[in-house]
Amino acid sequence: MDREKLIVSNQIGYLILKEDGAVLESGGELKNDERSANVIMGLLNLTESIDESFMPNSSCERITIDYEQHYYSICMSNRRIYIVKISKSQNGGATTTTSSSSSNSVYNDASDSGAVLA
């Protein structure tokens, strides 16, 4: 069994892409998942210019995509795009890292918008 790279606790899959979208590394549920990589590259191209007056172009430093049971966290570092699929269930994530604060804000956002759009 190959040991998979652990980027965050509660991780269920990860992708590391080059700037052009080529898959460098992958694991877990996202292993060799080029389809998801392409969808996320398309998303990154769209997020480059939302609204110049609110967010300067290409200033977006992190993106989360929040589902009921899991969420994706996307960020760029050292010319690599890191995509991590993270489970929301608490088992296995006993030690909280810096990611916990960000995931909390995601829950807030989800409940905010969920309530108003429902």
Place this chain on the structure above:
Amino acid sequence: MEQQLEKVLSEIAARQETVGALLANRQGLCLGTKGDIDPNVSGIGMAISEQVAKLEPNNTVPATICLYSGNKRCVIQKDGEITGVIFKQQAAASVTAASN
């Protein structure tokens, strides 16, 4: 119908840290805005929600997308025919509190 949309937008805009909110239809046309948000954002907001819908097409519950830039966040959620876009900005005091 517009009254209901206005009501929903007012509820969103009244929430903490919300700068502006917008609702877009399936064509990416703006149905209404509240607060400080450009109505032209409806097109890109809709495009983003459509793109994310391709990520897990079998998932019946739509995803909530959140874009982070410093103390600002852009939250996008698609619900059926309508896409909501919310701009949020953390106040300076709560930013320092969060980093501690």
